[in-house]
Amino acid sequence: MGTVLLHRPGRELARLTPRNNDSLLFDGIPWVGRAQEEHDTFAAALRARGVEVLYVSQLLAETLAVPEARAELTAGVVDDTRLGDTLRRRVADHLTYLDPVALAAVLIGGLAHDELRTSADRPGGLVYTLMPSNEFVIDPLPNLLFTRDSSVWVRDRAAVTSLAMPARRRETTLTDAIYRYHPRFVGTRMLYDPALEPVEGGDVLLLAEGVIAIGVGERTTPAGAERLARRVFGAQLAHTILVVPIAQERATMHLDTIVTMVDADAVIMYPKYAHSLQAYTVIAGADGEPQVDGPAPFLRAAADAMDIGTLRVIDTGLDPVTAEREQWDDGNNTLAIAPRLCVAYERNVETNAQLERAGIEVIRIPGSELGSGRGGPRCMSCPMLREPTSAG
Numbered sequence: 001m002g003t004v005l006l007h008r009p010g011r012e013l014a015r016l017t018p019r020n021n022d023s024l025l026f027d028g029i030p031w032v033g034r035a036q037e038e039h040d041t042f043a044a045a046l047r048a049r050g051v052e053v054l055y056v057s058q059l060l061a062e063t064l065a066v067p068e069a070r071a072e073l074t075a076g077v078v079d080d081t082r083l084g085d086t087l088r089r090r091v092a093d094h095l096t097y098l099d100p101v102a103l104a105a106v107l108i109g110g111l112a113h114d115e116l117r118t119s120a121d122r123p124g125g126l127v128y129t130l131m132p133s134n135e136f137v138i139d140p141l142p143n144l145l146f147t148r149d150s151s152v153w154v155r156d157r158a159a160v161t162s163l164a165m166p167a168r169r170r171e172t173t174l175t176d177a178i179y180r181y182h183p184r185f186v187g188t189r190m191l192y193d194p195a196l197e198p199v200e201g202g203d204v205l206l207l208a209e210g211v212i213a214i215g216v217g218e219r220t221t222p223a224g225a226e227r228l229a230r231r232v233f234g235a236q237l238a239h240t241i242l243v244v245p246i247a248q249e250r251a252t253m254h255l256d257t258i259v260t261m262v263d264a265d266a267v268i269m270y271p272k273y274a275h276s277l278q279a280y281t282v283i284a285g286a287d288g289e290p291q292v293d294g295p296a297p298f299l300r301a302a303a304d305a306m307d308i309g310t311l312r313v314i315d316t317g318l319d320p321v322t323a324e325r326e327q328w329d330d331g332n333n334t335l336a337i338a339p340r341l342c343v344a345y346e347r348n349v350e351t352n353a354q355l356e357r358a359g360i361e362v363i364r365i366p367g368s369e370l371g372s373g374r375g376g377p378r379c380m381s382c383p384m385l386r387e388p389t390s391a392g
């Protein structure tokens, strides 16, 4: 793995309260300082293995130095019907005075009611006056931590996804701007965009060269999977796409919460679903139309598409109760950085032991605070395949 995009959590996590954590998709109130330490350990583990780590905040600040990007992203947040004209003008004016680093911090961390100064000659109007002081003029993005979901790279193409949950939608305006305006990524060919049907990166697994699995459930819709299949086939990036229906539940919000690759022919997988999961095999028909076949058992369909005899399955946990606990705590959400080498949360003791028994090396990281957002090492990373733009 060459380069990975991470987001070190910051002020946006400090916005979480028992009142808003559900709608902001967190199951608890993380201790921010400890979450940052855990995240730093994660980044250090990747660097120690030769992975280049890029941070969203830094790329975003550099992107905001480009005037068009700044104008577009600022317009994106003020163009919110909740604000009304007076408050919109006031917010736009407030943002004008921020340098790129401070503006990036607001776009990610949000702007609370009390952080906006108003006065007789800088009025907030009716909307600001009636807004409870614990509300946000600009919503924070605590789930930006899970960089996997807002973009996916397939070879040298970046797919900026279309996020299903209102609390996350604005994440993609940031990733999209980074890819289109940051000097390192200018010229990147784009595969998907946020105006299209819902697709989230946690549902997209690259099983092998030319073979992609797409989970459809709480987040990615069948229409999203079909659209991505069209785009992928159109760009000749894969020959087979496996569309995998998953339960529409919080515990299985993305396909990567129940199965991830740990070797060229092995997955770690939640046993409760391992043998019941089905897949529809989609290939490009002669007329370019996606052609659908199946369903067939996922493991069979995957092995066939990958052209291997069997896809080996390593089970989560030991017994059903441990497996259920460790699946919930992202035991399956490992990040493979090389064949038979993955990063996993240390707390999933039994699942990690299973991986090691199967010959997979496990780099353990702490994640008790990070995990309160329901995401593990895979969700917290977006591998970027593109080399720095060279002339031409």
Ligand SMILES: NC(=[NH2+])NCCC[C@H](N)C(=O)O
Pocket (backbone or CB within 6 Å): 024, 025, 026, 143, 146, 148, 149, 165, 168, 201, 202, 203, 253, 254, 256, 257, 333, 373, 374, 375, 376, 378, 379
């Ligand atoms: N690829 C993943 N499994 N991402 C996990 C995302 C967790 C996030 N709190 C959400 O609910 O959207």
